[in-house]
Amino acid sequence: MALLDIEGLSVRFKTSSGxxxxxxxxxxxxxxxEVWSIVGESGSGKSVSMLxxxxxxxxTAQVTADKMAFDGQDLQQLSSRQRRRIVGGEMxxxxxxxxxxxxxxxTVGTQIDEMIKQHLGGSRRERHERALDLxxxxxxxxxxxxxxxxxxxxxxxxxxxxxxxxxxSCNPRLLIADEPTTALDVTIxxxxxxxxxxxxxxxxxxxxxxxxxxxVVAETAKHVVVQYAGRQVEKQDVKSLFAHPRHPYTEALxxxxxxxxxxxxxLPTIPGVVPGQHDRPSGCLFNxxxxxxxxxxxxxxxVAAPDDPxxxxxxxxxxxxxxxxxxxxxxxxDSPPQDPLSSNPPSPNPPRPEVRP
Amino acid sequence: MSRDAVLSxxxxxxxxxxxxxxxxxxxxVKALNEASFELxxxxxxxxxxxxxxxxxxxxxxxxxxxxxxxxKLTISGHEVSLKEGQRPPAALRREVQIIFQNPYGxxxxxxxVATMLEEPLxxxxxxxxxxxxxxxALEMIAKVGLRPEHADRYPHMFSGGQRQRIxxxxxxxxxxxxLVLDEPVSALDLSIQAQVLNLLADLQEEFGxxxxxxxxxxxVVRRIADDVxxxxxxxxxxxxxxEEVFTKPRHPYTQALxxxTPVADPNRRRxxxxxxxxxxxxxxxxxxxxxxxxxxxATDECTQVDPPLEHVNDQxxxxxxxxxxxxxxxxxxx
Numbered sequence: 001m002a003l004l005d006i007e008g009l010s011v012r013f014k015t016s017s018g019x020x021x022x023x024x025x026x027x028x029x030x031x032x033x034e035v036w037s038i039v040g041e042s043g044s045g046k047s048v049s050m051l052x053x054x055x056x057x058x059x060t061a062q063v064t065a066d067k068m069a070f071d072g073q074d075l076q077q078l079s080s081r082q083r084r085r086i087v088g089g090e091m092x093x094x095x096x097x098x099x100x101x102x103x104x105x106x107t108v109g110t111q112i113d114e115m116i117k118q119h120l121g122g123s124r125r126e127r128h129e130r131a132l133d134l135x136x137x138x139x140x141x142x143x144x145x146x147x148x149x150x151x152x153x154x155x156x157x158x159x160x161x162x163x164x165x166x167x168x169s170c171n172p173r174l175l176i177a178d179e180p181t182t183a184l185d186v187t188i189x190x191x192x193x194x195x196x197x198x199x200x201x202x203x204x205x206x207x208x209x210x211x212x213x214x215x216v217v218a219e220t221a222k223h224v225v226v227q228y229a230g231r232q233v234e235k236q237d238v239k240s241l242f243a244h245p246r247h248p249y250t251e252a253l254x255x256x257x258x259x260x261x262x263x264x265x266x267l268p269t270i271p272g273v274v275p276g277q278h279d280r281p282s283g284c285l286f287n288x289x290x291x292x293x294x295x296x297x298x299x300x301x302x303v304a305a306p307d308d309p310x311x312x313x314x315x316x317x318x319x320x321x322x323x324x325x326x327x328x329x330x331x332x333x334d335s336p337p338q339d340p341l342s343s344n345p346p347s348p349n350p351p352r353p354e355v356r357p
Numbered sequence: 358m359s360r361d362a363v364l365s366x367x368x369x370x371x372x373x374x375x376x377x378x379x380x381x382x383x384x385x386v387k388a389l390n391e392a393s394f395e396l397x398x399x400x401x402x403x404x405x406x407x408x409x410x411x412x413x414x415x416x417x418x419x420x421x422x423x424x425x426x427x428x429k430l431t432i433s434g435h436e437v438s439l440k441e442g443q444r445p446p447a448a449l450r451r452e453v454q455i456i457f458q459n460p461y462g463x464x465x466x467x468x469x470v471a472t473m474l475e476e477p478l479x480x481x482x483x484x485x486x487x488x489x490x491x492x493x494a495l496e497m498i499a500k501v502g503l504r505p506e507h508a509d510r511y512p513h514m515f516s517g518g519q520r521q522r523i524x525x526x527x528x529x530x531x532x533x534x535x536l537v538l539d540e541p542v543s544a545l546d547l548s549i550q551a552q553v554l555n556l557l558a559d560l561q562e563e564f565g566x567x568x569x570x571x572x573x574x575x576x577v578v579r580r581i582a583d584d585v586x587x588x589x590x591x592x593x594x595x596x597x598x599x600e601e602v603f604t605k606p607r608h609p610y611t612q613a614l615x616x617x618t619p620v621a622d623p624n625r626r627r628x629x630x631x632x633x634x635x636x637x638x639x640x641x642x643x644x645x646x647x648x649x650x651x652x653x654x655a656t657d658e659c660t661q662v663d664p665p666l667e668h669v670n671d672q673x674x675x676x677x678x679x680x681x682x683x684x685x686x687x688x689x690x691x
Contacts (some may be wrong), residue, residue, distance in 0.1 A: 030567040041546035041547060041548060042546055155635055157367040157635055158635075185407035185408055185573065186407065186573065186575075186614060186617045186618050187407060187613060187614060187617045187632045188635065189617065189619075190408075190616075190619075190631070190632070191616035193619075212546065213619065214547070214621040215576070215618065215619030215620055215621045216619045217621070218619065218620065218621045218622055218625075219461055219619045219620070219623070239623045239624065241623075242621065242622065242623050242624075252548070253547055253548060254621070256547055256548055256550070256551040257547070257576065257621050258551075258554070258576045258579065258580035258581075259579070259580075259620065259621060260621060261580065265558075266555045266559075267551040267554055267580070268551065268585065269548070269551040269552045269555060270548035270551070270552075271552075273516045273518065273519075273549065274546070274548075283589075320666050321620060336528045
């Protein structure tokens with residue numbers, strides 16, 4: 001039985017102009033001790049799907065799922081009191097901005113202590129010992145002094161270490177890290193990622209890393225979910241994802257990486273922008289930006305083939321033995337990279353509005 | 358290198374005085390220390406380093422937003438000599454333009470694109486008529502890959518990538534020779550980042566612009582830079598042609614920075630050059646080499662002398678007394 005088992009998760013927000021589907025039909029299956037990564041650009045719903053799992057979304061969100069289970073417990077059936085016992089304890093989360101996630105009015109020690117008190121209990125002295133232990137474990141020098149520090153006295157890297165200490169304080173079995181290093185410098189990022197992986201190995205917890213950085217994915221995760229505009233477009237093992245991306249979006253994203261562009265004069269680009277609330281195209285959500293898109297893609301929403309291990313959300317998955325690439329693909333594949341000055345490719349469709357009304 | 362440099366900086370330094378308060382003594386923050394380089398038309402000079410290393414201070418000094426505390430800045434053959442609070446001559450200000458990191462904060466939300474693009478002309482080209490200005494703005498809008506109907510829209514109606522295009526268009530309205538780009542793509546999504554980088558490359562070719570490209574993203578820098586300056590704690594620690602610096606980093610900090618950068622290749626597993634601790638506080642600089650407390654090669658000598666930049670060959674300069682040892686160790690590891 002998987003530790004976290006989510007099927008068909010959808011999140012819709014009530015907005016003044018109707019329901020907005022931020023996440024639609026996401027499946028994720030995380031086993032004990034696995035390292036997963038959810039990768040996508042802004043607006044791909046990667047954070048929202050995990051916040052929904054944690055139950056941290058505001059009341060305007062409608063969360064529905066065919067299945068949403070943590071360690072065999074159905075999260076949708078639990079009362080909020082029961083759910084709070086899991087969240088923060090067995091399932092815990094780290095956020096992007098360490099500076100703004102900590103309460104500025106309380107010392108680091110008080111904030112860690114609160115977590116332990118809620119979930120594990122114990123005497124004041126035991127909790128204090130545990131907090132000191134945790135700070136040492138996440139590599140904070142001189143924990144006895146730092147435990148009395150207020151968040152403003154800590155650097156970004158140190159604050160993130162404190163956040164990690166809080167998150168692992170109750171020995172979680174699943175840790176969700178939402179862009180844990182985006183606000184940090186690269187040398188500090190390397191330290192924090194190393195720390196997360198070390199803790200993951202030592203404790204055997206499962207780790208879900210939400211990121212937009214393909215480099216971070218390649219160096220940390222074992223399994224990857226790629227999201228685009230709220231949809232999960234493919235799910236693969238990290239090595240095969242980088243070697244054989246199945247979805248055209250993943251392929252395009254990887255080739256837009258400066259380090260993978262090689263000696264080409266210009267970087268290959270993905271024309272257009274991620275669709276927002278009001279400019280969702282019909283058919284496949286990626287079709288206006290896809291170099292392989294056909295009339296079929298513009299009309300019919302794709303579903304993942306049941307026999308596809310990567311559950312690619314595409315009518316014409318790449319490298320698929322059963323379905324060859326469409327005829328138009330061969331020619332456009334050889335064409336030179338898109339010139340950014342004419343950023344929309346000639347298409348029979350009228351140009352999609354790129355602005356909000 | 359026989360061509361004339363469009364910008365040259367000699368020992369540019371910028372210090373800030375921090376006023377003392379009831380609980381603290383006055384102090385000096387050395388935000389930028391002795392940066393020297395030359396910039397040629399059509400070339401890109403990249404400045405890399407972590408936050409607090411003086412990259413943005415350098416941008417502010419180069420764009421004459423702030424005068425240097427000491428050192429010499431020459432733009433298009435004219436020396437900029439400034440006292441505190443004095444305005445640089447308008448002719449020089451037109452030559453250097455800046456593009457900021459966050460396109461959400463750098464555009465006035467109450468002005469349309471066309472108004473923003475026409476404003477520099479209104480102030481600097483008084484002879485132009487309204488119709489001419491409008492025409493120039495529309496031409497620039499097309500150049501940066503936007504459509505004519507975008508001219509009368511407001512910034513909130515655009516996506517991040519489009520806003521960055523507007524910022525680029527605005528910077529180019531006065532035909533500058535130098536563009537200072539302060540982290541121009543780090544706020545953008547990957548798919549948009551490539552579009553903007555290509556646009557910058559096209560514009561550089563067309564106008565022969567010189568770029569000072571400030572970034573912390575090494576994969577982007579490697580792609581576009583001709584020359585690189587690596588900065589740490591306000592001072593350049595390694596400078597040279599990009600290819601040379603990227604293939605053979607010689608300063609221990611450059612090596613650590615490169616090895617800390619994640620590479621999008623799951624099959625590659627490298628030995629990291631480990632970097633302990635965090636950058637020092639600018640209010641309490643360590644004695645000697647500022648990198649010594651985090652450096653794996655540091656010896657007692659390092660805490661006594663602050664090494665100056667020295668040539669290791671005719672192109673590359675490194676500020677480290679153990680440069681040979683560091684280079685040898687890196688070559689061995691990789």
